[in-house]
Amino acid sequence: MKITVEHLNFYYGAKKALTDISIEMKANEVTAFIGPSGCGKSTFLRTLNRMNDIIPGARVEGSVKIDGADLYASGTDAVLLRRKVGMVFQKSNPFPKSIFENVAYGLRINGMAKGRELAEQVEASLKAAALWEEVKDRLHDPAMALSGGQQQRLCIARALAVRPEVLLMDEPASALDPIATQRIEELIYVLKKDYTIVIVTHNMQQAARVSDATAFFWMGKLIEFGPTPSMFTGPREKLTEDYITGRFG
Amino acid sequence: MTFRDWRRRALSSVMIGLSMAAVLAALIPVALILFFVLAKGIGSINWAFFTHMPAPVGEVGGGMANAILGSLTMVGLGALIAVPLGVIAGIYLSEFHGSTFASVVRFSADTLNGVPSIVIGVFVYAIFVLPVKHFSALAGGAALGVMMLPVITRTTEELLRLVPMALREGAYALGATRSRAMFTVVLPAALPGILTGIILALARTAGETAPLLFTSLNNQFWSTSLNKPMASLTVQVYTYATSPSEDWHRQAWAGALVLVMIVLVCSLAARFATRRLERMHTGH
Ligand SMILES: Nc1ncnc2c1ncn2[C@@H]1O[C@H](COP(=O)(O)OP(=O)(O)OP(=O)(O)O)[C@@H](O)[C@H]1O
Ligand SMILES: [Mg+2]
Numbered sequence: 223m224k225i226t227v228e229h230l231n232f233y234y235g236a237k238k239a240l241t242d243i244s245i246e247m248k249a250n251e252v253t254a255f256i257g258p259s260g261c262g263k264s265t266f267l268r269t270l271n272r273m274n275d276i277i278p279g280a281r282v283e284g285s286v287k288i289d290g291a292d293l294y295a296s297g298t299d300a301v302l303l304r305r306k307v308g309m310v311f312q313k314s315n316p317f318p319k320s321i322f323e324n325v326a327y328g329l330r331i332n333g334m335a336k337g338r339e340l341a342e343q344v345e346a347s348l349k350a351a352a353l354w355e356e357v358k359d360r361l362h363d364p365a366m367a368l369s370g371g372q373q374q375r376l377c378i379a380r381a382l383a384v385r386p387e388v389l390l391m392d393e394p395a396s397a398l399d400p401i402a403t404q405r406i407e408e409l410i411y412v413l414k415k416d417y418t419i420v421i422v423t424h425n426m427q428q429a430a431r432v433s434d435a436t437a438f439f440w441m442g443k444l445i446e447f448g449p450t451p452s453m454f455t456g457p458r459e460k461l462t463e464d465y466i467t468g469r470f471g
Numbered sequence: 472m473t474f475r476d477w478r479r480r481a482l483s484s485v486m487i488g489l490s491m492a493a494v495l496a497a498l499i500p501v502a503l504i505l506f507f508v509l510a511k512g513i514g515s516i517n518w519a520f521f522t523h524m525p526a527p528v529g530e531v532g533g534g535m536a537n538a539i540l541g542s543l544t545m546v547g548l549g550a551l552i553a554v555p556l557g558v559i560a561g562i563y564l565s566e567f568h569g570s571t572f573a574s575v576v577r578f579s580a581d582t583l584n585g586v587p588s589i590v591i592g593v594f595v596y597a598i599f600v601l602p603v604k605h606f607s608a609l610a611g612g613a614a615l616g617v618m619m620l621p622v623i624t625r626t627t628e629e630l631l632r633l634v635p636m637a638l639r640e641g642a643y644a645l646g647a648t649r650s651r652a653m654f655t656v657v658l659p660a661a662l663p664g665i666l667t668g669i670i671l672a673l674a675r676t677a678g679e680t681a682p683l684l685f686t687s688l689n690n691q692f693w694s695t696s697l698n699k700p701m702a703s704l705t706v707q708v709y710t711y712a713t714s715p716s717e718d719w720h721r722q723a724w725a726g727a728l729v730l731v732m733i734v735l736v737c738s739l740a741a742r743f744a745t746r747r748l749e750r751m752h753t754g755h
Contacts (some may be wrong), residue, residue: 273640305646315637318517318660328645331655366754377641384645387650 257439262311306361308386316365328384351379512728548612553619561627584621592682608701611687626668663745
């Protein structure tokens with residue numbers, strides 16, 4: 223198991239946002255999180271790279287282990303952890319820098335490459351994110367000049383550049399048209415050879431298409447978790463069935 | 472067209488008219504000042520004005536070379552103190568904006584910003600001039616620095632806090648530490664605005680007379696010593712404008728024009744320098 227979560231509770235100040243979550247995610251698989259808006263998908267995703275640390279008053283109980291090492295143990299360095307667990311955000315957030323500098327950023331700050339090697343790794347990351355052909359002639363243009371879908375793929379390239387082991391994606395295609403969405407889905411399919419991927423999505427078909435396992439959340443609880451095909455053909459829980467057949471949510 | 476539609480359009484036109492009137496009202500003083508300074512000053516601007524010293528009393532001609540150099544020197548000195556201090560303080564305020572100490576610093580900066588410039592002049596006079604018993608460019612620069620400091624601090628803080636949290640998170644997600652994220656993503660993102668704020672602060676203080684009357688005073692001679700009194704455009708303009716001499720009046724207008732031009736050129740230079748950064752924000 224790549225990621226093991228046991229009895230996780232999460233609080234925003236006094237408000238409890240996640241209750242007793244236990245789940246295991248396998249290496250080189252895609253795990254999808256589904257559930258109605260506000261059920262805690264993003265919150266849970268962000269506990270996996272300790273991104274919630276920066277929210278004042280946020281508190282975690284229970285354990286989250288990656289390769290057996292507890293993320294919330296006192297010896298764990300959140301900064302080092304985030305190098306291993308990359309993240310792509312719901313709303314694409316390229317830096318106000320050039321396309322090249324966006325991808326080079328993580329490599330630079332982590333001292334992973336410079337000069338020719340840096341340029342090569344930027345190119346490789348952009349190719350891995352299926353963006354290279356569209357931007358190779360304008361690497362020094364502002365990232366903000368790219369289209370929404372291109373910006374999202376740039377953020378994926380930026381995350382891939384530092385070669386994480388786990389890639390967390392929070393609704394990476396929510397703001398994209400069907401073609402751009404399809405490109406991202408194809409990308410996820412290719413990337414899972416090298417990465418453990420966790421993806422939040424509102425789109426049932428997308429979850430069914432890209433994921434190996436699916437977790438259904440509802441009001442801060444993990445209602446059901448299992449292999450994607452059986453989740454979509456024969457869910458065990460009534461709530462899951464109602465949600466995936468569109469009766470609520 | 473129904474009455475509702477008609478009313479909506481009429482209201483819209485009235486509002487547009489009102490805002491245009493407000494813009495005009497705000498522009499009129501600026502336009503008048505520029506027009507007057509230009510009209511009155513341009514006739515006395517010549518090469519000698521920039522290269523010559525003030526003419527002795529009773530003689531016609533001469534220039535303000537020493538005052539121009541003095542103003543630039545003292546604004547530069549002030550900036551040397553206030554820009555690094557102000558930017559660093561602003562970073563602190565934005566990073567720790569909830570802390571008690573930050574509230575105290577913020578309140579102090581706002582208070583300092585409201586202190587009349589003449590009071591700052593007297594204050595610097597008491598601590599920089601009285602102990603050594605002579606006026607100096609250094610004291611003048613310090614007074615201007617004290618004036619710039621709160622503006623730069625608060626502008627930096629406000630602009631840093633406008634940078635979306637999402638950018639910061641993007642940097643964290645790639646393994647950036649808090650300070651790394653600050654200096655490599657947040658600060659560069661806010662830099663065009665911060666630079667504009669700094670230039671405005673410099674421009675505003677370049678036009679100050681009161682704090683210099685007590686600190687650098689004036690100097691009829693060419694002096695580059697920071698430890699001696701130093702001429703400045705504002706004090707020189709003040710002296711000439713309040714004198715009875717017609718020729719000095721003309722020189723005062725020319726001095727005012729040079730002051731306005733310096734401010735204008737600096738603002739344009741700042742615009743130009745931040746264009747590349749701004750392009751990264753807007754994408755074109
Ligand atoms: N910073 C925060 N402070 C306090 N409460 C928060 C914060 N962020 C989220 N919440 C609350 O926690 C709950 C879970 O939010 P979360 O963002 O994880 O939902 P989600 O499943 O990702 O929803 P969506 O599908 O709309 O993105 C919600 O009730 C939300 O209001
Ligand atoms: Mg969410």
